Amino acid sequence: MKRTIKKIAVIGSGIMGSGIACHFANIGLEVLLLDIVPNALTETEEKKQLTLESKVVRNRIVNEHLANALKSSPSPIYSQKFANRITTGNTTDDMAKIANYDWVIEVVVERLDIKKLVFEQIDKFRKPGTLVTSNTSGIPIHFMSDGRSEDFQKHFCGTHFFNPARYLKLFEIIPGPQTSPEVLDFLFDYGSRYLGKTSVIAKDTPAFIGNRIGIFGIQSLFHLVKEMGLTIEEVDKLTGPVIGRPKSATFRTVDVVGLDTLVHVANGLYEGLPNDEAHDLFKLPDFINKMIENKWLGSKTGQGFYKKVDKDILSLDLDTMEYRSAKKASFATLELTKTIDKPIDRFRVLVKGKDKAGDFYRKNFSAMFAYVSNRIPEITDDLYKIDDAMKAGFGWENGPFEIWDAIGVQKGIELMEAEGLKPAVWVNEMIAAGTTSFYTVKEGNTYYYNIPTKSQVKVPGQDSFIILNNIRENKKVWSNSGTVIHDLGDGILNLEFQSKMNTIGADVLVGINKAIDLAEKEYNGLVIGNQGANFSVGANIGMIFMMAVEQEYEELNMAIKMFQDTMMRVRYSSIPVIVAPHGMTLGGGCEMTLHADKVVAAAESYIGLVEFGVGVIPGGGGSKEMALRASDLFRKNDVELNVLQEYFLAVAMAKVSTSAYEAFDTGILQKGKDIVVVNKDRQIAEAKKHALVMAEAGYTQPVRRTDVKVLGKQALGMFLVGTDQMVAGNYISEHDQKIANKLAYVMAGGDLSEPTLVSEQYLLDIEREAFLSLCTERKTLERIQFMLTKGKPLRN
Numbered sequence: 001m002k003r004t005i006k007k008i009a010v011i012g013s014g015i016m017g018s019g020i021a022c023h024f025a026n027i028g029l030e031v032l033l034l035d036i037v038p039n040a041l042t043e044t045e046e047k048k049q050l051t052l053e054s055k056v057v058r059n060r061i062v063n064e065h066l067a068n069a070l071k072s073s074p075s076p077i078y079s080q081k082f083a084n085r086i087t088t089g090n091t092t093d094d095m096a097k098i099a100n101y102d103w104v105i106e107v108v109v110e111r112l113d114i115k116k117l118v119f120e121q122i123d124k125f126r127k128p129g130t131l132v133t134s135n136t137s138g139i140p141i142h143f144m145s146d147g148r149s150e151d152f153q154k155h156f157c158g159t160h161f162f163n164p165a166r167y168l169k170l171f172e173i174i175p176g177p178q179t180s181p182e183v184l185d186f187l188f189d190y191g192s193r194y195l196g197k198t199s200v201i202a203k204d205t206p207a208f209i210g211n212r213i214g215i216f217g218i219q220s221l222f223h224l225v226k227e228m229g230l231t232i233e234e235v236d237k238l239t240g241p242v243i244g245r246p247k248s249a250t251f252r253t254v255d256v257v258g259l260d261t262l263v264h265v266a267n268g269l270y271e272g273l274p275n276d277e278a279h280d281l282f283k284l285p286d287f288i289n290k291m292i293e294n295k296w297l298g299s300k301t302g303q304g305f306y307k308k309v310d311k312d313i314l315s316l317d318l319d320t321m322e323y324r325s326a327k328k329a330s331f332a333t334l335e336l337t338k339t340i341d342k343p344i345d346r347f348r349v350l351v352k353g354k355d356k357a358g359d360f361y362r363k364n365f366s367a368m369f370a371y372v373s374n375r376i377p378e379i380t381d382d383l384y385k386i387d388d389a390m391k392a393g394f395g396w397e398n399g400p401f402e403i404w405d406a407i408g409v410q411k412g413i414e415l416m417e418a419e420g421l422k423p424a425v426w427v428n429e430m431i432a433a434g435t436t437s438f439y440t441v442k443e444g445n446t447y448y449y450n451i452p453t454k455s456q457v458k459v460p461g462q463d464s465f466i467i468l469n470n471i472r473e474n475k476k477v478w479s480n481s482g483t484v485i486h487d488l489g490d491g492i493l494n495l496e497f498q499s500k501m502n503t504i505g506a507d508v509l510v511g512i513n514k515a516i517d518l519a520e521k522e523y524n525g526l527v528i529g530n531q532g533a534n535f536s537v538g539a540n541i542g543m544i545f546m547m548a549v550e551q552e553y554e555e556l557n558m559a560i561k562m563f564q565d566t567m568m569r570v571r572y573s574s575i576p577v578i579v580a581p582h583g584m585t586l587g588g589g590c591e592m593t594l595h596a597d598k599v600v601a602a603a604e605s606y607i608g609l610v611e612f613g614v615g616v617i618p619g620g621g622g623s624k625e626m627a628l629r630a631s632d633l634f635r636k637n638d639v640e641l642n643v644l645q646e647y648f649l650a651v652a653m654a655k656v657s658t659s660a661y662e663a664f665d666t667g668i669l670q671k672g673k674d675i676v677v678v679n680k681d682r683q684i685a686e687a688k689k690h691a692l693v694m695a696e697a698g699y700t701q702p703v704r705r706t707d708v709k710v711l712g713k714q715a716l717g718m719f720l721v722g723t724d725q726m727v728a729g730n731y732i733s734e735h736d737q738k739i740a741n742k743l744a745y746v747m748a749g750g751d752l753s754e755p756t757l758v759s760e761q762y763l764l765d766i767e768r769e770a771f772l773s774l775c776t777e778r779k780t781l782e783r784i785q786f787m788l789t790k791g792k793p794l795r796n
Helices: 015-026 043-047 058-073 080-085 095-100 112-125 150-154 179-195 210-227 232-238 251-259 259-272 286-293 356-373 383-394 398-407 409-420 425-432 508-522 541-549 553-571 586-593 622-633 641-654 662-663 680-696 714-726 734-747 758-773 778-790
Strands: 007-012 030-035 086-090 105-106 131-134 156-161 170-175 196-200 307-308 311-315 322-325 440-444 445-450 455-458 476-479 483-489 491-496 525-529 577-578 581-588 598-602 605-608 674-679 708-710 756-758
Touching: 007 015, 007 095, 015 030, 015 058, 015 080, 015 086, 015 541, 015 622, 030 058, 030 095, 030 179, 043 445, 058 086, 086 622, 105 179, 112 131, 112 150, 131 179, 150 156, 170 383, 179 196, 179 476, 179 680, 196 383, 210 259, 210 286, 210 356, 210 383, 232 251, 232 311, 232 356, 232 756, 251 259, 251 307, 259 286, 259 483, 307 476, 356 398, 356 409, 383 398, 383 445, 383 758, 398 440, 409 425, 476 508, 483 508, 491 508, 491 680, 508 525, 508 553, 525 680, 525 756, 541 778, 553 577, 553 586, 553 758, 577 680, 586 605, 586 622, 598 605, 598 662, 598 680, 598 714, 622 641, 622 708, 622 734, 622 758, 641 714, 641 734, 708 758, 714 734, 734 758, 734 778
Parallel strands: 007 030, 007 105, 030 086, 105 131, 131 156, 170 196, 491 525, 525 577, 577 598, 581 605, 598 674
Antiparallel strands: 156 170, 307 311, 311 322, 440 445, 445 455, 476 483, 483 491, 708 756
């Protein structure tokens, strides 16, 4: 039976409930968000002579929770406009409405007695076949459905989102005793296809998969930090980006999440797992108990492992339990990994370290390897699900079994034995049978070691994905130092950037031109996309800085012209070019997006022309393109200056969208042409489909534009008056004004005496001239240098 979700009800509007409601609104559903009725009036309500029967009072809790969520940063919603998809109410007056909803999610307080009361109400009002799920993070699913109707139990299971629901990709699905297989299959696909999640089916065991392994890892570190005499700064240095984990690493992450939240789950595991071989690790160390006693819970109480005093960040000394100035952490072993770009390639080096860092990694990884191997088949039958859960729920770049593979399975066993630990029996059996890795890649697909069949089995669900790591060698057509061109099949090429942070320098521009050359000669279309952390942070400003400092203006002029010409080739070639941005897509990365035949953007794309931050205007066709797009929106009898001003401000204020949907509002993406995909893993495959559709429909190379209407002095005068006022009001500096005036000149088409139709090349030429003139300014060079050395913009 085909199941369609159009309307969803969320019961419970706390941080998690409001976040889940917002994410369903993100994907276009109609959402009903309910919470309890207050039992007392506030002082304000009393002054207004309201009563407990007043609707505004009865919905106060849900409305306040949702309003707080919508104001929070990072935002739970792709665009504030999407909030109108959420209707609020209360569980006393509005529970009967769930009869019209396709899926009901319970997100109330983590108490079984309260959850059972909620489910009794849901069972009373739901229509047969309605999905009912719980977002519990640890209460056994089978307890919650006990006593409910047969139809309820068939359509009931756990669906555990991680907080924040928009950003963390893990979606754990936990079946109850009677859950229908059809329901599990549906939710697995829905989580991936519509919610953009990594769906993982877990067993109904304490804390499921993600929190079971994640809390073990954190608790293990809590004990190890004291055993090895490490500081919290040292642990955060060792467990952050160097091993492919978030910048917040361990202790900063706990501060953000809240120590009380972690303690609640750890205590639940300590009580619920008396026979776990690592039972004692779940017992809280004394310093954690002291922090709980002192209410040092992290960001929510103003101090945790770290504490901000004025502009200084202090850290907790775990021996004295007093705050002190943060100490810089450094290790010789980490220095050895500085030339190794990918975290997965660093692990072999890290475990060989001869200092305290090497000891730490050997102890830490051996404990993790032993623990995860012994959780199969307890929490899952398949090892890849543990890796998926840790990557999607905790932001790890590589899961435990992937790390073990990188070190070497036999080497991992030796590390364990040195620490008095043992892997699960199945690992030794796997080695004895001649299988030496948990994963293999064949013909672009990932296979994992399946324990029951003792063979390598294809990881399910890959048919919707194209994984560039898996095809890079076998499907490579051409490469240079900054790019790789792959054959995606069906006549479509993909160009992948491989420069640092995917910056666009000469090697990347050569790669783009080569990819278009190849596609025009032998293929049907081109996708420009990668699967790094960010699509591109923009042009290589280090190269621009060196040329400008050396006053090599002719070479700089040629470099900028090459960038412009390459962007124009993206727009004007005989094959469709699809650009697939995700993450940070800034400056030159944004300019490439602007020139695509079609953009297939990941929902989590942060796109903008940010060149003002380094003292220049967009010089790779971005300024030209924003003028062109404004021109295309001019309508007879409209005030054309207002339209142009919107596009001018998007550049002058260096606006960066907080999602791909917001990029439609800033004019970077275009309705009716560009699309958004929620699941980044599906992005390259989706982009390929669109390239094929455009090619098969008979793609024709566009004709270069000569009909761009520019407003000349009329617009330029308005902009110059505006920047004068901004300087007079101390809103911008004189150098900001100089940059803004240069941009105004380009977007107005120069100081033409009247509105005129001009060509794109005309605008590109004055754009390049403006860019070069700014590169001669000392204050621009100061801005570029500050960005290169500090990683943030200078306002001078």
